[in-house]
Amino acid sequence: MLSVHTSPLDAPGGGDAGGMNVYIVETARRLAARGLEVEIFTRATSSDQPAAVELTPGVVVRHVTAGPFEGLAKAELPSQLCAFTAGVLREEARHAPGWYDLVHSHYWLSGQVGWLARERWGVPLVHSAHTLAKVKNRLLAEGDDPEPYARVVGEQQVADESDRLVASTPDEARDLVGLYGADPGRVDTIAPGVDLDVFTPGPAAAARARLGLRPDALTLLFVGRIQPLKAPDVLLRVAALLDHDPALAGRLEVVVLGAPSGSGLAHPHHLEALAGDLGLAGSVRFRPPVARDVVADYYRAADLTVVPSYTESFGLVALESQACGTPVAAAAVGGLPTAVADGVSGVLVDGHDPQVWAGAVGGVLRSPEALRRLADGARAHAERFSWARTAAGLHETYEAAVGDLRLRRELAIR
């Protein structure tokens, strides 16, 4: 597996680390459990990272030195792809030919490296885009910077050169076919999973006490990187509107769990300033990214998790929240309509108008009965998604890619 720009060892929720990190770690673990040997190449970002780290038996993370440990923004990483590729090829050259059977690249930067490795080693390339520039640019948040043309070009090349593409949702598969001209027969839709052992239901009162949150509030939770794309500002605007509702005034607490990331409006204090402007300074808590088991506690502490993203290839946060028995109010974009069962495990909202969102969120919050019913549905819905199932799907895709290549070779020989 190739994961150039973000290490599977980083905690998600800050910098460039998000759902993709979780995806790579969880699928690698389960693939190893199925008997595959997985090596994950990622760019070294600190001098104290050893060249190789065993993540779990059967999964090794390799840190490739390509450029300085600090100071290179994600946008500047294309200039390090030759260096990264050299490191990957060097590792392979230490072994007898045929060491790797398949390359699985994550995100377009890795896809560029994978394309070259595929050609050098004569093995299939499976690619997961995770996000797509053309989709992002179509759904751009106000004030966010569009993805550069070079990324669109790079993604197109990877889509063209991959043996198989993995989409997380039918929507993503449609975009790969419709926007990037992918052959539908080479696109496999495999839903990501959620760790049902880490993300479990538990009493909200105890979780609130552990986290130092108000015991008696109606708690709204945002989890994710603080960037325009994730639209945490929509949550703040909704909370400000609901605070004028006599039934809810003074009862709301908003928790924003995550660190700033990315470009555009995402400077660290933008969101704090907005909370102040909206008169919410006293009822919004900003908390930095934490380990997964503590994230689970935040979900348990919340009455409702809010996912107002402009685009979301899948929406792992929505699944994690539901696995903890906390319903979700999510934007009806990307993979979220798959991740959230509307009216059963949460509510889906069209668009990003705070008034519309306040209507949907307020409707749930004002009714203890509705909250209880959705909470019951949440865990049951999440149980339909497991990483073991995702890994099984990837394993099938790998077998298909290897089989196709073998067949093409046999036909070419005859």
Add this chain to the structure above:
Amino acid sequence: MLSVHTSPLDAPGGGDAGGMNVYIVETARRLAARGLEVEIFTRATSSDQPAAVELTPGVVVRHVTAGPFEGLAKAELPSQLCAFTAGVLREEARHAPGWYDLVHSHYWLSGQVGWLARERWGVPLVHSAHTLAKVKNRLLAEGDDPEPYARVVGEQQVADESDRLVASTPDEARDLVGLYGADPGRVDTIAPGVDLDVFTPGPAAAARARLGLRPDALTLLFVGRIQPLKAPDVLLRVAALLDHDPALAGRLEVVVLGAPSGSGLAHPHHLEALAGDLGLAGSVRFRPPVARDVVADYYRAADLTVVPSYTESFGLVALESQACGTPVAAAAVGGLPTAVADGVSGVLVDGHDPQVWAGAVGGVLRSPEALRRLADGARAHAERFSWARTAAGLHETYEAAVGDLRLRRELAIR
């Protein structure tokens, strides 16, 4: 040879094509004349470029498809280095192992590809930086954008990984050692040449008639890409100052030969607007890039060629002008103090203050005797620089790099 971002087949003086193109074509030609086989890889920028073009017997230009033909700016090219590398490796793989004996990369983008090819093929890498980001950023023209950090990083890697570095001047060699920590024993200083058969003296009157220039004017010539780094605006300001000198008023004609290029202030009409503001609209001619033999005619037509660049690794224009018997007023930066013999074949000027420049240029223009003396010195000075000599120097560098590697291998075997 690797020349990712600019094709040796492009006419210099516009876009990204400048002295480096001339350098690659001229040295490749002469290396072929010495019995070497040269293949030059460059990125395809048009659908009508064949995969391979024979430039001259022994020199093949290979167009590698890496990204779209149009629309990718030089700053976006790092994202295509994997694709370019794949194309280069693919070509090599068509042959038996050991097809290439050495890689010579031009500019840091090519150096990144060369670094990887070197490692794959087990051959030495010789690198010519041509320009250096740290030097450019130190001498930034007003309003020009600094070179990005990713380039500094990329250059450093190439400097570290190359077997030998080629500098055009002692200044560049000093910068490679002082700013990039290069081992002085691995830096070879080899002066570029000038084509003494194409750039020859000839009567100014006939050249002016052919080019439609004033027969009786004192003609000042600028040749090069129109970008802040090349400082054509300094020439216009000097002309405006000299126009107030009673001895020169109304007698000057300024010719700017070149097309806009690059970033920052370099939008196409900036210089035309400046000419208008300075009251020079009637005495400045803007001419687009032309073939080399017509460039020679422009030099012959001029009384003085002006090279006010903020930085110039060598200053091919200065040599070409002198080869045509036209003296040069040049900034005392980079390679220009080597290319121009101060007081013998031209004048060197410190800094970029138009008043200081007007003093130096005016001093020459007001004295027909000084002009004649410098013109006589110009051709003689240029004759000390030939591409054959440059090629001989490169050939020695190549032999040294191959020899060093062989020796290191023998020592490793014992």
